[in-house]
Amino acid sequence: MRQASETFTKLPADKRERVLDAAVEEFAEHGFQGASMNRLAARLAIAKGSIFQYFGSKEGLFAVAFGRAVELFKGPLKAARERAKGQGFFEVLRQSLLAGMDFIEAHPRIHRIYLKMLHNEDFPLRERVLGQVRAASAKYFRPLVLEGIRRGELRTDLDPDLAVYVLDTLLDRFLQSLAAAPLDGGLGVFGAERAVAERRAAELVEFLRKGLSA
Amino acid sequence: MRQASETFTKLPADKRERVLDAAVEEFAEHGFQGASMNRLAARLAIAKGSIFQYFGSKEGLFAVAFGRAVELFKGPLKAARERAKGQGFFEVLRQSLLAGMDFIEAHPRIHRIYLKMLHNEDFPLRERVLGQVRAASAKYFRPLVLEGIRRGELRTDLDPDLAVYVLDTLLDRFLQSLAAAPLDGGLGVFGAERAVAERRAAELVEFLRKGLSA
DNA sequence: AGAGGAAATGACCACCCGGTCATTTCTAGC
DNA sequence: GCTAGAAATGACCGGGTGGTCATTTCCTCT
Numbered sequence: 150m151r152q153a154s155e156t157f158t159k160l161p162a163d164k165r166e167r168v169l170d171a172a173v174e175e176f177a178e179h180g181f182q183g184a185s186m187n188r189l190a191a192r193l194a195i196a197k198g199s200i201f202q203y204f205g206s207k208e209g210l211f212a213v214a215f216g217r218a219v220e221l222f223k224g225p226l227k228a229a230r231e232r233a234k235g236q237g238f239f240e241v242l243r244q245s246l247l248a249g250m251d252f253i254e255a256h257p258r259i260h261r262i263y264l265k266m267l268h269n270e271d272f273p274l275r276e277r278v279l280g281q282v283r284a285a286s287a288k289y290f291r292p293l294v295l296e297g298i299r300r301g302e303l304r305t306d307l308d309p310d311l312a313v314y315v316l317d318t319l320l321d322r323f324l325q326s327l328a329a330a331p332l333d334g335g336l337g338v339f340g341a342e343r344a345v346a347e348r349r350a351a352e353l354v355e356f357l358r359k360g361l362s363a
Numbered sequence: 364m365r366q367a368s369e370t371f372t373k374l375p376a377d378k379r380e381r382v383l384d385a386a387v388e389e390f391a392e393h394g395f396q397g398a399s400m401n402r403l404a405a406r407l408a409i410a411k412g413s414i415f416q417y418f419g420s421k422e423g424l425f426a427v428a429f430g431r432a433v434e435l436f437k438g439p440l441k442a443a444r445e446r447a448k449g450q451g452f453f454e455v456l457r458q459s460l461l462a463g464m465d466f467i468e469a470h471p472r473i474h475r476i477y478l479k480m481l482h483n484e485d486f487p488l489r490e491r492v493l494g495q496v497r498a499a500s501a502k503y504f505r506p507l508v509l510e511g512i513r514r515g516e517l518r519t520d521l522d523p524d525l526a527v528y529v530l531d532t533l534l535d536r537f538l539q540s541l542a543a544a545p546l547d548g549g550l551g552v553f554g555a556e557r558a559v560a561e562r563r564a565a566e567l568v569e570f571l572r573k574g575l576s577a
Numbered sequence: 578a579g580a581g582g583a584a585a586t587g588a589c590c591a592c593c594c595g596g597t598c599a600t601t602t603c604t605a606g607c
Numbered sequence: 608g609c610t611a612g613a614a615a616t617g618a619c620c621g622g623g624t625g626g627t628c629a630t631t632t633c634c635t636c637t
Contacts, residue, residue, distance in 0.1 A: 412615070
């Protein structure tokens with residue numbers, strides 16, 4: 150079941166949200182395999198049978214809960230792309246980092262699920278979701294790079310594939326550093342003030358601009 | 364129990380290895396929580412009771428099996444540091460990527476456990492292990508960066524913290540791209556010929572040298 | 578108020594888990 | 608060949624799992 154049952158869709162909106170929010174939280178905390186339907190039912194103080202009535206199975210619940218979450222991503226991404234138009238490459242890049250920060254500030258649990266999914270093969274929809282994320286990233290960064298080259302902002306001998314890869318990698322990893330202490334790596338952004346993280350983001354962009362060599 | 368019991372240490376070496384290898388494989392495939400002692404016993408065709416005789420608990424088994432694995436890391440790391448002496452910064456960097464590739468080629472299952480550990484909080488020893496990895500990375504890269512600056516190879520206005528962070532990040536993520544298809548990100552190194560990956564590694568180093576800007 | 582259908586319930590199921598331990602099997606020294 | 612101690616064994620335990628379904632509760636319409 151990839152859709153919620155009619156029973157669920159007819160529920161009052163606030164209850165629907167309460168259920169899906171709790172599900173996202175359960176999956177974010179424990180991963181897919183570790184999430185417990187019993188615990189979820191207890192948290193919600195509703196009968197376990199109802200949850201299965203709504204979603205058919207644990208996988209079905211995950212598909213619906215995470216699917217709704219992914220929708221949240223689409224709006225801001227498109228907005229960022231619009232906002233970016235006409236600005237310089239590196240400024241767009243910096244704002245992309247800030248947009249990423251906004252997203253995981255607004256939806257930390259969705260980001261946690263994504264991170265757990267990265268290296269945990271037992272998540273349902275894993276390939277589909279990760280494929281979509283990658284595709285969205287490429288769709289976002291590739292034109293940016295190509296236009297940067299065309300406009301003479303970027304080196305003409307730059308390999309676009311490699312550039313997109315590096316951008317994707319650093320953005321993704323920077324966001325991981327915000328979310329997981331072991332990945333902060335001396336940058337000092339995990340759990341830090343927003344202003345500190347913003348400064349680091351700007352420094353990262355400058356780094357990309359200049360490279361390492363003297 | 365963080366040590367194997369005397370019973371285990373007295374076992375013939377080949378059986379000891381067979382048990383620890385199978386354990387590493389089980390944890391690499393299923394994570395900590397997902398690993399099954401029953402399945403492991405069945406794989407090994409020995410009684411489950413024996414495994415608990417040897418290691419006391421699932422955590423104990425993990426500690427011993429993964430602890431041995433971590434030891435494998437120390438030699439090559441020191442060797443890489445030695446070999447690197449006196450060479451230019453970027454050449455050392457390139458060779459570090461190759462050394463990383465060698466490691467995950469030789470011990471893919473240990474690398475997989477490390478990756479699962481990154482965002483899965485229920486692994487025993489997680490903080491300790493990830494802390495050690497980070498410390499080792501910093502100990503490796505920081506002097507390299509500082510000497511690069513001193514010798515005039517790197518920009519003098521470079522923030523060493525940021526540089527170490529970026530190096531650590533890109534190395535780590537590059538190795539992830541080799542190991543997990545969804546993280547390849549268009550680079551084309553997942554499952555590719557060694558030569559392809561080596562070329563990409565070299566390109567990545569060049570990228571770091573030059574940066575993005577025209 | 579009563580009837581009919583939708584929704585909620587939680588006892589129950591088979592299965593698997595990590596862990597235990599009385600018993601059996603093996604091995605070494607005499 | 609016998610024996611003592613070490614090692615291996617697997618049936619068993621309490622508990623948690625995802626999932627089911629007969630029953631009850633609730634809501635709506637006449």
